[in-house]
Amino acid sequence: MKKFFEKIFQSKVWRSIFRHGLPVSNRTRAEAVFYNFFLHVHPTKVRKRSLKFTYTWGLGGLSVGLFIVLVFTGALLMLYYRPSVAQAYWDMKDLQFVVSSGQFLRNMHRWAAHAMVAIVFLHMMRVFYTGSYRPPKEFNWVIGVMLLVITVLLSYTGYLLPWDQLSYWGISVGTNMVRSVPFGIGDKISFLLLGGNSVGENALVRFYVLHCFIIPVAAMVLMGIHFWRIRKDGGV
Amino acid sequence: MDNEDKENKKDGIISRRYFLESIGVGAIGVAVAGSIALTGEYLSPNVLKEPPTKFKAGLPENYSPGSTTLNKEQKVYIMRAKEGYFYALSAVCTHLGCITNWKSEEGIIACPCHGSKFNTEGKKIAGPAPRPLQRFLMTLDEHGQLVVDKSIIVGEEVILKASINKG
Numbered sequence: 001m002k003k004f005f006e007k008i009f010q011s012k013v014w015r016s017i018f019r020h021g022l023p024v025s026n027r028t029r030a031e032a033v034f035y036n037f038f039l040h041v042h043p044t045k046v047r048k049r050s051l052k053f054t055y056t057w058g059l060g061g062l063s064v065g066l067f068i069v070l071v072f073t074g075a076l077l078m079l080y081y082r083p084s085v086a087q088a089y090w091d092m093k094d095l096q097f098v099v100s101s102g103q104f105l106r107n108m109h110r111w112a113a114h115a116m117v118a119i120v121f122l123h124m125m126r127v128f129y130t131g132s133y134r135p136p137k138e139f140n141w142v143i144g145v146m147l148l149v150i151t152v153l154l155s156y157t158g159y160l161l162p163w164d165q166l167s168y169w170g171i172s173v174g175t176n177m178v179r180s181v182p183f184g185i186g187d188k189i190s191f192l193l194l195g196g197n198s199v200g201e202n203a204l205v206r207f208y209v210l211h212c213f214i215i216p217v218a219a220m221v222l223m224g225i226h227f228w229r230i231r232k233d234g235g236v
Numbered sequence: 237m238d239n240e241d242k243e244n245k246k247d248g249i250i251s252r253r254y255f256l257e258s259i260g261v262g263a264i265g266v267a268v269a270g271s272i273a274l275t276g277e278y279l280s281p282n283v284l285k286e287p288p289t290k291f292k293a294g295l296p297e298n299y300s301p302g303s304t305t306l307n308k309e310q311k312v313y314i315m316r317a318k319e320g321y322f323y324a325l326s327a328v329c330t331h332l333g334c335i336t337n338w339k340s341e342e343g344i345i346a347c348p349c350h351g352s353k354f355n356t357e358g359k360k361i362a363g364p365a366p367r368p369l370q371r372f373l374m375t376l377d378e379h380g381q382l383v384v385d386k387s388i389i390v391g392e393e394v395i396l397k398a399s400i401n402k403g
Contacts, residue, residue, distance in 0.1 A: 169334055173349060176333035196284045 041231045050236055055130065059123035060230075063151075064223065066116040070154075073109040074212065081161070083208035085201050088163035113155055120151045132235075140229045143222055150219045157211035160204060171199050171207070293374075293382040296322065304338045304345075304356060311335055312372065312384055313345070315356060322396040324384045325358045326370040336369075345369065357392065368392075 008014055009022055020031035033039045049055060080099055081091045095102035124144060127133055133141035160171045175194055179186045195202025230236075291307075293314050299305060302318040306327055313325040325345075327336050334349035344361060345354040352363030359368045373388035374396045382396075 169349060172334065173332040192279050195281050196286055198286060200286065202281060202284075 041228050043231045043234045046234060046236060050234070056236060057122075057126055059119055059126055062119050063116060063123055064227075066112045066119060067219070067223070069112045070109060070116065071216065073105050073112065076105050077109060078212060083161065083204050085163065085204060088161065088204060092162045092164075113158060117151055117155050120148055124148055137230070137233055137235075140226060140233070143226045143229070147219065147222050147226060150215055150222065154211065154215050154219065157207045157215065160199070160207040161211065163204065168199055171203065175199070175203075289386040291384055291386075292377070293324075293384055295381055296376075304340070306338055308335075310384070310386070312386065313338065313369075314382065314384070317356075317395075320397070322374055322382065323392075323394070324372040324374045326372065326386075328370070329365055330367040330369060331363070331365040 018032075018035075020035050021028045023029040023032045033042055077095065080095050080102065082088065092106075095106050097103070127141065127144065156174065160167045175190045178190045178193065181189065191197065193203070193206065194200075195206050287309060291310050291312075293307065293312075296316075299314060299316040299322070301316055301320050303316050305314045306312075307314060311327045313327055315323050315325055317323075327345075328334075329336050329347040329349065329352055331347065331350055331352050334347050336345045336347045336352075336354065339346050343356065345356070345358070346352070347363065347365070350364050352365035353361040354365070354369050355361055357368075358371060371390050371392060371394065373385045373390050373394065375383050375385070376396070377383050
């Protein structure tokens with residue numbers, strides 16, 4: 001059995017994917033991290049204090065974990081949901097009562113979304129109380145604030161999609177609040193968000209595209225920078 | 237960079253490299269500015285499939301004096317005072333845009349979202365609404381039908397005195 005695995009690890013295919021050898025020496029152990037796309041952002045050294053669970057409470061990791069859950073459940077929900085006034089509500093009801101595991105996936109998406117808002121907020125509080133926004137991490141705090149705003153925006157744009165009374169009036173009230181930005185800027189932003197003067201077909205499609213594509217892509221780019229920076233600064 | 241700049245502008249003569257680079261960067265700048273402007277235009281729809289702002293509300297005799305009738309599709313109350321004149325009140329709450337309800341037993345207009353209350357004149361009685369309900373221009377067309385134009389907002393002194401000619 002050992003020989004079999006050794007043969008695989010020495011094979012041309014394996015070595016073309018993992019160019020370093022097995023992590024048997026300090027050098028190959030380091031190479032295993034440096035040459036791996038997913039691990040290469042790790043810092044060269046980590047302070048023992050920051051590894052303590054009660055220092056970070058793993059809140060950043062939980063946030064990205066929830067984001068991954070949301071991406072996968074969201075992609076599956078997209079297979080049955082059509083963003084049109086005539087179909088949106090009934091597609092949502094079909095997901096609840098007709099589609100196998102539809103209710104489960106929808107609830108998973110919903111609860112993960114609620115949890116993500118809470119966890120991201122707690123993560124911000126933890127960073128504040130441990131003073132982790134101090135130099136050299138000031139700019140990473142700024143990116144974190146952007147990610148908090150993005151999390152709330154994702155939550156808000158998803159709110160319209162079930163197209164029930166709650167979502168309709170939620171978005172009506174929200175876009176009316178935007179209108180109070182002075183000098184006609186608020187009116188313009190509200191018009192562009194809704195694609196019109198009231199919550200209708202255009203607004204539903206716009207919120208759908210924002211929710212499923214534009215904001216998640218922005219979130220992923222900012223998360224990439226956020227993680228890279230924290231690791232280069234010696235964080236976990 | 238500083239040295240390069242000095243070389244480029246030696247004795248007021250622009251070098252060939254600097255000249256061509258400027259044209260290239262300028263062209264890219266124009267293209268970027270143009271595409272930003274076009275994308276901005278693209279985001280703003282030119283045709284809206286929203287209900288027209290002007291609508292007919294039927295004949296005056298369909299409304300009894302002292303009545304409040306909500307046109308749900310247009311979000312407008314057709315109000316007829318006890319004295320017989322007409323006015324059109326917006327059903328959109330001036331707070332954050334929810335649609336208000338007519339509470340006939342209390343004789344008030346109430347918003348379900350944040351609890352604003354208005355009287356039949358559209359004046360605020362309670363709640364967070366900052367302004368009274370809007371009034372729209374109401375006229376009679378050539379067939380004697382009531383017409384409301386939501387694009388024209390009028391003051392509370394504007395009323396429509398409709399005389400009912402039966403037959």
